[in-house]
Amino acid sequence: MDLPNLGTNPELDDIMQRARKYDIEENLLDLAMYGFTVVPPEKLGTTELTDRLRTAILKVYEDRSGHKIDDWQTFDGKMKKFQNWGWLLEDDVFLEAMHNPVYQTIGQFLTGMSGFLAGAAVILKTRQQEFDLPLHSDSHGVPPPWPSFATYANLSWLLTDYLDAEDGPTVLVPGSQRGRMPRGSESQAHVNEHDYIKPIPLQGPAGSLAVWNGGMWHGSVRRTKPGMRVTLVTVWQRVYMRPIERVKEISAAQLKRWPDLPKLLGYERIYPYQDQITNPERIEPTIQAGRDQYA
Ligand SMILES: O=C(O)CCC(=O)C(=O)O
């Protein structure tokens, strides 16, 4: 039987048909069972984006911090303080990436067709940081017991290679999305051997998309070689949640090129109501999202 084509679950069918088209069904299975996956650059079909995203990030970093980096491959100094959130509207290349159909299919698989892109942050890391980020979950404000579906999703573009522990990668605990936040010394299981929490380093070449359920326990280990790690982190959320950031307004030119942006970025909301219900067409999709985790 060809389940995605029987019309039984319209939103899920749409997502699964696209998953088949883009050859990411195995990635969705990894997400459903283990809570994370890495989509290789060739499946994203936009390998030329990698250089452009990294270049745009270093340019915005320079504007924000006053610090120019001549060669990210060899730079071995300290990063200056910069505004970590609010990147999407700074350069159109970020919005191009957010319109990659594989990227969007995965965001919707985890947070439903009504899910939205709640914000984007950048991680720039050299070995000077000397810091192992404790294991944590990104599902802030979601109390246990956690639902079986994702409330948050982290879709991170790896813009430099994560080949081994020397690169200072994210580490993840497969299966941990099904529980609760880590407590006490559980947060250090990636630096001190733990009897049942077994974090693994994320691996993938530059241009990969790493994705995890926001409930998943993850952290990072320090970088131990020269050069920079560059990551564009994007967070998706369910329609009933509030966007993480609203740093800048969408420009007229951006809106013309991508009319879907207000919806994609979660600016189109039904609540709070004021004296009039101004957008009645937004009500039904939100109610439908309460009926079906893929809606
Ligand atoms: O890769 C890292 O440095 C950890 C990033 C992290 O915690 C996140 O993106 O939510």
Ligand SMILES: [Fe+2]
């Ligand atoms: Fe995190």
